[in-house]
Structure formats: structure tokens, C-alpha cells
Amino acid sequence: MKHSSFSMVRVFALSVFILLAMTHLSEGLDKRSVHSPHIRRKQDHKHDKNDKHHHKPDKHKDDHGKDHKHDGKKDKDHHKGKPKDDHPKGKPKDDHHKDKNDKDSGNNSKGQKSKGGNQGDDNDNKKSGLNLDLTTKGGKKGGLGIGIGVGGLLTDVFHGAQCPKPNANKQSPNGKIGFLNCGLNTPGGWDPPPVQLKQVKVMPGPQAIKQPAFKACAKYYKHFKAASDKYGIPEIVLMSFAMQESSCKPYTHGANGEIGMMQVTPQNCKDLGVQPQDSWDPHTNVDLGARMFMKNLNQSGGNVLLAVGSYNGWEKGMTKQSAENTQYGCMAQKNLDYLNQFMNGWIQGKDGHSKEFLVYNNLAKCHGHN
Numbered sequence: 198m199k200h201s202s203f204s205m206v207r208v209f210a211l212s213v214f215i216l217l218a219m220t221h222l223s224e225g226l227d228k229r230s231v232h233s234p235h236i237r238r239k240q241d242h243k244h245d246k247n248d249k250h251h252h253k254p255d256k257h258k259d260d261h262g263k264d265h266k267h268d269g270k271k272d273k274d275h276h277k278g279k280p281k282d283d284h285p286k287g288k289p290k291d292d293h294h295k296d297k298n299d300k301d302s303g304n305n306s307k308g309q310k311s312k313g314g315n316q317g318d319d320n321d322n323k324k325s326g327l328n329l330d331l332t333t334k335g336g337k338k339g340g341l342g343i344g345i346g347v348g349g350l351l352t353d354v355f356h357g358a359q360c361p362k363p364n365a366n367k368q369s370p371n372g373k374i375g376f377l378n379c380g381l382n383t384p385g386g387w388d389p390p391p392v393q394l395k396q397v398k399v400m401p402g403p404q405a406i407k408q409p410a411f412k413a414c415a416k417y418y419k420h421f422k423a424a425s426d427k428y429g430i431p432e433i434v435l436m437s438f439a440m441q442e443s444s445c446k447p448y449t450h451g452a453n454g455e456i457g458m459m460q461v462t463p464q465n466c467k468d469l470g471v472q473p474q475d476s477w478d479p480h481t482n483v484d485l486g487a488r489m490f491m492k493n494l495n496q497s498g499g500n501v502l503l504a505v506g507s508y509n510g511w512e513k514g515m516t517k518q519s520a521e522n523t524q525y526g527c528m529a530q531k532n533l534d535y536l537n538q539f540m541n542g543w544i545q546g547k548d549g550h551s552k553e554f555l556v557y558n559n560l561a562k563c564h565g566h567n
Contacts, residue, residue: 360390370398371540374556377502378536386514389502394434394494397501400546402432410548411436413445417458420480424487435459435487437543438508441535447479452528459486502536509535521559533557 360379363372371377371392380388400408402422406415414421414436421439425432436445442460443449451460456476463473469488476482490508497503503513510531511520520531532538534555542549555561 359388368553369537369541370545374534374537377540378533381515381517381520381533384516386516386519387506387511388513389500389506391498391500392502393499394431394501397540397544399431399433399544402436405433405436405546408546410543410546411440411445414439417445417447417479417483420483423480424483427484428487428491430487430490431544433544433546434490435483437539437549438486438490439483440543441509441539441549447477447482457482459483459489461485461489465489502540505539506536511535517557521563523563527560527563530560530563533559 361373361375363376365372376390378387379390380386402418402425405411406418411433417439418432418436421432421435424430424435439445439458442455443458445458447458449455449457449460453462455462456466456473458479459482461476461482466473466476466485469485471481471485476485490504493504493507494501497507506512515531517533520533523530534557537556538549538554541547542551542554547554
């Protein structure tokens, strides 16, 4: 009996021990599940074997749409260093030979600085006819977005300008001379309306060189085209300066020292970093003339009338009386028909020297010719 009771006690004690052990083991597993990232991840996420996002994390596409795999190394740039500049440094050498001084022509000195210019408002930028954007190449261009009006008449209203209306017609597509010479006959003097180059009607260069008036410029067209492409100035504008100043003759030597087709002065050359003797070359001469005009255009705030007049020595505030002053002789006079000849004659493909564009004719009168 005593032996049987002792056995029962042992069985009971063993059962209690086993129960306690199982309880302790269960608590240990619960704690492990809380602190183990591996177990927690298994509980929180159920992965789909076909889920590409989890099974292919190392693959991505670059900016070119190509696939690349990471190998644990740092990415390297495809291109090292900066790209080389395609533009040549310095000034291009001229292949042309220097022209010789041939004969005199007696033109007024060029390149006088303008004394400002009126900026037009938004209405001043209305386009007349078809306009082409000729912004200087490579975004350089000192920044005038220039267009060419190849059709229509100059009919814009210039608010604030104390000038008559353009009254443009077939014979005067860019406005009559009273509009172009605004203020010339007043005490305040010449104060041209703020006409922009893109508002002006011009004839395209390829068409102009087929006109009788530009026959002399035809064989030099490549130089005008090169300057036009470089600076964004219509070819016919540059050819018109050459025709008005020298009849497009590269050997012309002015009475005041002006050189070549564009009649640039020795001082103009020095100001633009060119030796005067080098400006006899037709290519260099046309390039200098284009640079002079662009300089005038920038200084005038884009006022093309002020820029064109400045090329021939006109100044804002000039009066008829001061222009016709004979104190220093007839050669010192300003040609009061210059703008009319240029705007309604030459750049329309017509001979600006013809009588239809002579209203004042002051130079001929000064020399005793009517």
C-alpha cells in the first residue's frame, strides 16, 4: 500500500513537471516571434512566387530606356569631362587679297553714335506681311529677334510718336518721307518713330540680285549672304548700304577716308578691332559694315530708322538747317533724302538714286545741280 501511494505521487509530480515545461516552452516561442525579424517577416508578409517586384529588385532602366543590373559597384558616368566647343576660337583668317585704292567718291563719314531712340510698345511689334525669325546664330546675337517683312505695307500706329502717319502706298511701302524724316523741320529736330526692322517691307536677297539696280552687287552676293547669316540682317539691307554708299564698288575711297563698298572709316575699323588696310578686302568690308549697322541698331533700341540714318551720319535732333550747313563745304552736308532712298528705293529692289526718291535733293543743289 505504501509503495502504491509513493508511485502515484511520483506520477503526479512528473505530470506537473511536464506541464510546467510545456508552458515555459510556449512562452519562449512567443517572445522569439516578437524579437526575431525573420519570424515577424514570415508572419506579416505572404510572398507570391510570381511577384516580379520582390524577386527581381536589381534591375532598372536608365534615361535611354536600356536595362542595367547593379553589381554592387557605384555607377559611372557614360561621358567623362565636358563636350568640346564646336565654335572655332578667335577670328577666322581671311583668304581674300587686299584691294587697292582706286578712286574717290566723296561720301559723308559714317558710324556716328546715335543719341538714343524711342522704344515702341506692344503695338509697335505688329507684323506687316510675312515675317521670318532671323535671330542671330547660336543665340549670340546680342539679342535682337529680327524678322523680314516681305509683304504688305507699313501701316502700324506708333503711339506717342509726334509724327504723321506712315501713309504707306505702293510707291512708299515703308512710309512717306515726312514720316521717315519726322521732326526734321521742327526746332526739336529729327525724332524718328520707333519702327522695328521686322515691320519693314523688304525684297528677299536672291530676288534682289536679279534686279538691274543690284547688278553691281550680284558678284559679291556671297559676302552679303555670309554677313546676313552671321548677324541676322537681311541681305538686301546690307547691299542697299553698299549701293547707296559706293554703288557696290569695292575700290571706292571716300573724300573723308571712307573705305570700300560699305564706306567704313579708319576709325570704324579701329573701333571694331580691324586694321584699316585690311578693310579693303570685300568680305571683311561687308562684315564691318554689318557690324556697324548692328551696333547702331542695338544702341537705338531696335529703331531701324535711327540705325539706318546713323550709318550716314544722321543724329537724333538734327534739323534741316543744320543738315544743310555749308560752313565746311557741300561734302559736310547730310543727304536729306537718304532714308527715303533707302527704305522706299533700295530695299524694294529699286534704284534709290532715281529722281522719284529725291524730294530735298540738297546735295545736288549745293553743288549747283538741280
